[in-house]
Amino acid sequence: MKVFLTGASGVMGRSSIEALHQAGHSVVGLARTPTSAARIEALGAQSCLGDIYDIGALTAGMRGCDAVANLATKVPVGTAALMPGSLRAVDRIRERGSKVVADAARQADVGRIIQQSLSFIYADQDDDWVDEHSPIDVTKASEPVVVAEDTVLGFTASGGTGVSLRFGLITGDDRNSAWLFKRAAAGKPIGLGAESSWMHVVHPDDIGSAVVHALTAPGGVYNVGAEPVQRRDYVDTMAQAAGRKNGRFMPSWVLRLGSEKLEILTRSQRVSSQLFSDRTGWHPQYPKLTPDWFDALI
Numbered sequence: 001m002k003v004f005l006t007g008a009s010g011v012m013g014r015s016s017i018e019a020l021h022q023a024g025h026s027v028v029g030l031a032r033t034p035t036s037a038a039r040i041e042a043l044g045a046q047s048c049l050g051d052i053y054d055i056g057a058l059t060a061g062m063r064g065c066d067a068v069a070n071l072a073t074k075v076p077v078g079t080a081a082l083m084p085g086s087l088r089a090v091d092r093i094r095e096r097g098s099k100v101v102a103d104a105a106r107q108a109d110v111g112r113i114i115q116q117s118l119s120f121i122y123a124d125q126d127d128d129w130v131d132e133h134s135p136i137d138v139t140k141a142s143e144p145v146v147v148a149e150d151t152v153l154g155f156t157a158s159g160g161t162g163v164s165l166r167f168g169l170i171t172g173d174d175r176n177s178a179w180l181f182k183r184a185a186a187g188k189p190i191g192l193g194a195e196s197s198w199m200h201v202v203h204p205d206d207i208g209s210a211v212v213h214a215l216t217a218p219g220g221v222y223n224v225g226a227e228p229v230q231r232r233d234y235v236d237t238m239a240q241a242a243g244r245k246n247g248r249f250m251p252s253w254v255l256r257l258g259s260e261k262l263e264i265l266t267r268s269q270r271v272s273s274q275l276f277s278d279r280t281g282w283h284p285q286y287p288k289l290t291p292d293w294f295d296a297l298i
């Protein structure tokens with residue numbers, strides 16, 4: 001197949017280009033700058049210059065493609081996330097950008113959209129398992145993610161196939177993990193929320209293979225990640241990879257400062273990705289968080 005990617009130069013895009021090529025597909029990647037275009041081309045993909053809000057560029061780039069994967073994001077990393085307005089760009093990409101992508105796909109006659117989404121939107125379920133039927137908790141921070149999923153549902157309702165992949169926290173060689181890893185190495189706190197609560201993580205390499213499997217998945221919403229891990233284990237695994245005995249948790253005033261932006265990162269979510277495996281045969285190459293997920297950061 002020929003697949004059009006937004007966010008092609010980001011962590012999800014790079015993983016997807018590699019996995020799509022390995023599976024024998026070809027890729028056209030959206031790039032906003034010549035530097036990003038060069039990065040995409042260095043991975044063997046074709047580039048298409050444009051912004052996610054430029055329907056003309058998107059439609060032209062998508063012509064002749066069989067599927068679109070919308071992986072563009074603008075997630076703030078580190079303390080920048082606490083600044084006022086820090087989520088404005090990523091919220092707009094999710095709310096407005098996903099609509100432009102869907103409209104362009106219709107105009108270019110592309111039958112399938114794969115939308116990157118987040119399992120963070122589920123309500124806190126304590127120790128209970130979370131599957132695709134579990135309730136979500138819509139706040140100011142999670143609403144744009146839900147809007148993007150709704151756009152994809154609308155694409156399915158109008159005759160296409162829409163697949164939303166609810167990824168866990170990307171953990172490995174990515175900018176957010178690198179920021180946390182540096183803090184952990186310095187003995188600074190990195191954990192958010194209750195130590196016994198559950199989190200859903202995904203290795204960057206498993207994002208790309210999930211996008212490949214989503215090319216043939218029935219339309220719908222799927223969780224994608226490794227085995228859930230308790231926050232105490234996540235924090236200690238990262239700290240130990242960074243050369244420390246144990247990791248530390250942030251004080252509660254940080255959570256109050258971050259309000260809804262951080263609340264979404266503290267929910268207990270013991271998420272199962274079984275449905276996606278059952279429907280597509282996808283299995284994570286990295287099924288359990290271990291210190292070697294952080295090897296590239298050492």
Ligand SMILES: NC(=O)c1ccc[n+]([C@@H]2O[C@H](COP(=O)([O-])OP(=O)(O)OC[C@H]3O[C@@H](n4cnc5c(N)ncnc54)[C@H](OP(=O)(O)O)[C@@H]3O)[C@@H](O)[C@H]2O)c1
Pocket residue numbers: 006007008009010011012013030031032033036050051052053071072073074075076077093117118167168169170174175176177
């Ligand atoms: N599930 C998760 O845990 C999750 C999900 C998303 C992000 N994150 C984290 O967020 C951090 C930042 O992500 P990142 O390193 O991938 O970098 P990033 O700087 O957020 O960029 C991501 C991609 O989106 C594209 N993009 C951004 N704004 C765009 C726009 N207006 N129009 C078209 N494309 C646009 C970028 O293209 P250009 O290069 O052309 O600007 C790039 O390809 C990482 O640590 C990542 O793990 C985590």
